[in-house]
Amino acid sequence: MVIIGSHNSWTFLTPKKWWMKLISFTAKCQDLNISSQYNLGVRCFDLRIRFNNDYSLIVAHGIIEYDITSE
Numbered sequence: 765m766v767i768i769g770s771h772n773s774w775t776f777l778t779p780k781k782w783w784m785k786l787i788s789f790t791a792k793c794q795d796l797n798i799s800s801q802y803n804l805g806v807r808c809f810d811l812r813i814r815f816n817n818d819y820s821l822i823v824a825h826g827i828i829e830y831d832i833t834s835e
Contacts, residue, residue, distance in 0.1 A: 767808050768804075768805045768806050768807060768808070769806065769807070769808035769809070770793075770794060770801050770806045770808070770809050770810060771793045771794075771810050772791060772792070772793040772794060772810055772812065772825050773794060773798060773801065773806075773809040773810050773811055774794070774798075774811060774812065774823050774825075774830055774832075775788075775791055775792045775793050775794045775825060775830070776792075776795055776796055776797055777823065777830035777831055777832065778830065778831050779828050779829065779830060779831070780829045780830065780831050781829070784827070784828045784829065787828065788828055790826075790828075791825040791826060791828050811823075812824060812825050
């Protein structure tokens with residue numbers, strides 16, 4: 765059985781800051797949102813997160829942080 769995976773699954777989101785948009789091509793692997801990826805058969809997601817100093821959740825890949833409200 766083969767499990768289809770998605771690399772950098774949240775990179776379809778918009779970067780939070782203007783300068784992050786300039787370099788987002790270095791991390792962007794997805795154009796489809798999570799639901800669309802799932803509907804195409806993806807079952808393993810690469811969900812990169814970290815916590816801010818105040819323990820709030822950040823969706824990020826390297827130095828690029830994504831706006832989770834932009835979906």
